[in-house]
Amino acid sequence: MSIWADENTKVVVQGLTGGQGRFHGLRNRDYGTKVLAGVTPGKGGQDVDGIPVFNTVKEAVEQTGVNASFVSVPPQAAPGAILEAAEAGIELIVCITEHIPMHDQARVFNALKNNYPNCRLIGPNCPGIISPGKCNIGITAGSIATPGGPVGIVSRSGTLTYQAIYELTQMGIGQTTCVGIGGDPVPGTVFTDVLEAFEKDDETKAILMIGEIGGSAEEEAAELIKESISKPVVAYIAGVTAPEGRKMGHAGAIISGSKGTAAAKKAALEKAGALVAQNPTQAGQLMNDVVKSLGF
Amino acid sequence: MDLLEYQGKSYFARFGIPVSKGAVANSSDEAVEVAQTLGLPVVIKAQVKVGGRGKAGGVKLANDLEEVKSKADEILGLNIKGHVVNTLWIEKASEIKEEYYLSFTLDRSKRQHVMMLSAQGGVDIEEVAATNPEAIKKMYVDPFKGIDEAELSEIIKTSGLNPVAYTQVKEVIMKLYECFVKGDAELAEINPLILTTQDKIHALDAKVTLDDDARFRHPEWEEFGQSDEGDQRDKLARSKGLNYVGLDGFVGVIANGAGLAMSTCDVVNQVGGAPANFLDIGGGANAQVMANALEVINTDPNVRSILINIFGGIVRCDEVAKGILQALTEVKLVSPIVIRLDGTNAELARQILKDHISDTLIQETTMMSAAKKAVEIAQMKGSK
Numbered sequence: 001m002s003i004w005a006d007e008n009t010k011v012v013v014q015g016l017t018g019g020q021g022r023f024h025g026l027r028n029r030d031y032g033t034k035v036l037a038g039v040t041p042g043k044g045g046q047d048v049d050g051i052p053v054f055n056t057v058k059e060a061v062e063q064t065g066v067n068a069s070f071v072s073v074p075p076q077a078a079p080g081a082i083l084e085a086a087e088a089g090i091e092l093i094v095c096i097t098e099h100i101p102m103h104d105q106a107r108v109f110n111a112l113k114n115n116y117p118n119c120r121l122i123g124p125n126c127p128g129i130i131s132p133g134k135c136n137i138g139i140t141a142g143s144i145a146t147p148g149g150p151v152g153i154v155s156r157s158g159t160l161t162y163q164a165i166y167e168l169t170q171m172g173i174g175q176t177t178c179v180g181i182g183g184d185p186v187p188g189t190v191f192t193d194v195l196e197a198f199e200k201d202d203e204t205k206a207i208l209m210i211g212e213i214g215g216s217a218e219e220e221a222a223e224l225i226k227e228s229i230s231k232p233v234v235a236y237i238a239g240v241t242a243p244e245g246r247k248m249g250h251a252g253a254i255i256s257g258s259k260g261t262a263a264a265k266k267a268a269l270e271k272a273g274a275l276v277a278q279n280p281t282q283a284g285q286l287m288n289d290v291v292k293s294l295g296f
Numbered sequence: 297m298d299l300l301e302y303q304g305k306s307y308f309a310r311f312g313i314p315v316s317k318g319a320v321a322n323s324s325d326e327a328v329e330v331a332q333t334l335g336l337p338v339v340i341k342a343q344v345k346v347g348g349r350g351k352a353g354g355v356k357l358a359n360d361l362e363e364v365k366s367k368a369d370e371i372l373g374l375n376i377k378g379h380v381v382n383t384l385w386i387e388k389a390s391e392i393k394e395e396y397y398l399s400f401t402l403d404r405s406k407r408q409h410v411m412m413l414s415a416q417g418g419v420d421i422e423e424v425a426a427t428n429p430e431a432i433k434k435m436y437v438d439p440f441k442g443i444d445e446a447e448l449s450e451i452i453k454t455s456g457l458n459p460v461a462y463t464q465v466k467e468v469i470m471k472l473y474e475c476f477v478k479g480d481a482e483l484a485e486i487n488p489l490i491l492t493t494q495d496k497i498h499a500l501d502a503k504v505t506l507d508d509d510a511r512f513r514h515p516e517w518e519e520f521g522q523s524d525e526g527d528q529r530d531k532l533a534r535s536k537g538l539n540y541v542g543l544d545g546f547v548g549v550i551a552n553g554a555g556l557a558m559s560t561c562d563v564v565n566q567v568g569g570a571p572a573n574f575l576d577i578g579g580g581a582n583a584q585v586m587a588n589a590l591e592v593i594n595t596d597p598n599v600r601s602i603l604i605n606i607f608g609g610i611v612r613c614d615e616v617a618k619g620i621l622q623a624l625t626e627v628k629l630v631s632p633i634v635i636r637l638d639g640t641n642a643e644l645a646r647q648i649l650k651d652h653i654s655d656t657l658i659q660e661t662t663m664m665s666a667a668k669k670a671v672e673i674a675q676m677k678g679s680k
Contacts, residue, residue, distance in 0.1 A: 020610065076512065096610065098578070101510035102402060103439065103477050109407055110440035127609050139609040141639045157555020162607040162639050163663065183554065185482075186407050212555050215404045239558040241543075241565045242574065279563050281664050 001203040002131035002177040003152070003194070004092055004120065005068065009135045012037040012057060012066040012090070014073055014081045016048050021072035024096075024139050025051070028070065031142035033135045036064040057088040070128070070137045071095040078124060079104045086116040093188070094137045095123035105186035112188070121188025127158040127180035130165075140165070140178070148174035150296055151287060152198040154191060155210035156183045156217065160238060160280060164210050167284030173291050176204040183212060191221035199229050206232045206290050208283060209274070213239030214260045222268035232290045233274040236283040237262045297506045300343040302385040303520050304502025308486075310516075311475040313468055314498035318387030327368035328361050330386040336360060337389040342371050344379040352376045357389060390500060394458055395488035397421050397432070398469065399503075400476040409437040409476070411448075411469065415456035418488035431456070443473055457491075464497035465489070480510035529573065529596055536588040539578060545570025546674045548593035548602040548631065550586070552577050552611045560605045563663060569671030572599045581611045586619025591627050600677040601631050603670035605663055608639030617645035621652060632656040632673050636666035 011028065015021035016038025026049055029035040037060035038048055044055035054060040057069065069085040071078060071093060078097040085093050105124060112119050122129055128138015133147025140162060146169045153168070153175055155161040161180040168175060179194050181187050191209065198204045207229070211218040218237060225233055240262040266276045275290070277283035299307060305315040317334060320343075321327040331338045342354030349355060354376050358364040364386075374381045395418030403410040414432040416424050424431050433455040437443050448469060452462050468489065476484040485503040492498070511517060533540030539554070543561070547569045551557035554576045561571040573593065577585050593602055606616050616637065623629070633656065637645050646659070653659055658673075660666035 024610070075509065099509045101480055101513075102482055102507045103480060103510070106402060106407065106409065106439035110438050114438070114440055139640075141608060141642075144639065155555070157553055157559075158609055159551070159553030159556035159607045160559055162609055163556060163559070166607070166638060185402055185404055210555070212558060217405065220405060236559075238555045238562060240562045241571065242558055242561065278566060279664070280559060281563075281662070 003197040005135040007134045010034045010066045012060045013070045014039045031136040068092040075099045079108045086119045093121045094128045098125040102185045123182045125184045126182030131177040146174040149176040149203045150205035152204040153178040153208045154194040160210045163280045192224045209235045211237045218265040219268045222272040226272040234287045235274045236277045237265045298345045299504040304504035316387040321384045324365045324368035331364040341385045342381040343383040391493040394491040397487045398489045399485035411435045480507045533592045539576040541574040545572045546600045548599040551605040563667040583619035587623040590623040600674035601670045602633045604635040612641045613637045613645035614641040617648040634658045634670040
């Protein structure tokens with residue numbers, strides 16, 4: 001098993017005719033992902049290396065039966081693209097676009113929550129989701145991943161997601177699904193969503209979680225781990241040596257009630273029973289020990 | 297981007313939020329001129345992007361023109377937590393009856409907007425939050441739906457404000473919300489929001505952080521200029537559009553993605569080195585971006601080795617490799633480079649670099665070994 005994306009996932013790439021959309025869309029297809037359609041307004045009727053392009057997501061859904069979208073469009077167009085996909089009935093939207101204004105992110109996330117509660121948005125500004133051997137939506141280099149599980153990966157940072165996958169692959173440890181949730185102010189999917197999904201996934205036996213400084217998402221994940229995650233969790237928090245950010249106002253600090261430091265996050269996760277590594281390589285080693293102790 | 301108080305007030309004024317009359321002065325003579333126009337008494341306020349300026353002597357009341365001159369001279373040049381005062385804001389002194397606190401920001405964990413309102417303004421609000429959290433009323437706002445005015449009216453009534461202020465405070469809250477959302481602010485904070493002895497509400501301070509990602513739809517932000525924080529290295533990096541933070545160590549770090557860049561700094565530290573900087577070349581990095589990054593690092597005299605750690609996703613390693621070669625022809629690099637490349641098009645990149653590998657361009661296969669090598673080189677250079 002895997003979570004959210006598998007061999008039955010059929011993908012439309014919004015922005016397939018753009019440079020990034022074409023490169024990564026075709027790469028996802030080469031990986032074996034069912035990339036069945038592209039959408040670029042005004043370019044309906046064209047094709048990109050045999051993949052038909054439609055003017056709207058609705059047409060793509062009607063004609064090809066796609067159920068997931070890979071959004072690779074500029075930040076000005078991304079909010080509209082995400083909402084268009086949701087309105088067309090797409091249930092999984094992966095948005096890699098970076099630099100979407102904070103208020104646009106907040107509006108889009110809450111619009112989905114209010115009007116399309118069954119639609120899952122991953123991102124924005126994230127590497128996407130890969131269930132090795134089955135489906136790769138986004139910009140992760142598929143060649144670094146290893147199919148078959150037993151480890152599920154979730155990470156706030158794009159490149160650290162790759163690093164984590166790579167460390168496990170180097171040790172011969174496979175992955176069920178790797179989700180890069182992105183580190184933007186309003187992510188569609190957060191640590192706790194992914195942890196819950198991994199907990200329910202039979203094939204996932206252990207979870208590797210990569211966090212970073214700032215905010216309180218890791219502390220919330222720690223709460224959940226303590227309450228309701230029975231599978232072993234190995235974690236790494238990037239930014240131990242980062243200097244304290246320059247913050248002018250106080251509202252942020254009051255709201256989160258957390259300093260957001262690596263030390264605070266590490267302590268919260270350790271208290272919740274997670275094994276916390278000092279760097280990605282050590283995280284791989286700790287996971288290797290965990291997986292061995294589980295009999296893999 | 298953080299705005300100075302006077303910039304924040306001019307931004308507030310665009311949205312109809314009442315602020316004190318005043319003007320900017322860059323010398324004590326200018327301060328006197330401003331005070332003459334405004335009428336006395338005036339308040340002279342240091343314009344720095346850091347909190348706690350009142351306690352540091354950066355805000356003073358002046359009752360006559362002589363005082364204006366002498367107090368302006370005292371404040372100009374003052375060093376407040378590393379920020380030197382070059383600009384003053386002179387405004388007509390207000391007769392304060394009560395001081396409140398009001399702000400809008402994003403609650404990242406709830407993924408909603410949050411308003412905070414308190415009758416205990418004018419002081420360190422974090423202190424109030426810690427010792428008397430009940431004194432701060434919060435209202436969450438669904439960014440899709442906007443403010444529920446009935447709910448807002450209820451919250452104002454229970455927040456301990458003077459009843460004569462209710463209507464005006466509600467108006468200011470609605471305007472501040474517009475400033476926050478339409479104005480693309482990450483933070484809009486008024487502390488204190490005052491009730492004058494004439495029972496008028498207005499903003500006596502302004503803390504506004506604008507969302508740089510929304511710059512494309514705000515040509516009016518031109519007047520605020522670009523962010524001028526940080527040292528020379530930070531400014532050069534910013535002028536080249538790089539995400540850079542100067543640190544105190546001796547290993548220059550270039551990575552793609554904020555997480556990997558932070559992690560690379562961590563690892564440099566763990567193997568006994570110290571990073572000279574954090575530099576994330578971002579998702580759209582091409583050869584030119586890499587060349588710019590190397591140029592910035594090259595100007596840092598503390599750097600003794602450069603560690604490039606790239607895990608290609610959207611960034612293609614071959615582009616990175618081309619950028620390094622481009623930089624080598626354009627800039628005379630002072631320090632050796634240790635490079636580790638993996639991910640998208642990594643094999644292609646290794647082939648591009650193959651013929652250029654030398655004592656000053658070293659390739660390593662893992663993040664740990666690359667960090668160790670970079671630190672080793674830096675330490676050898678340091679001991680010479």
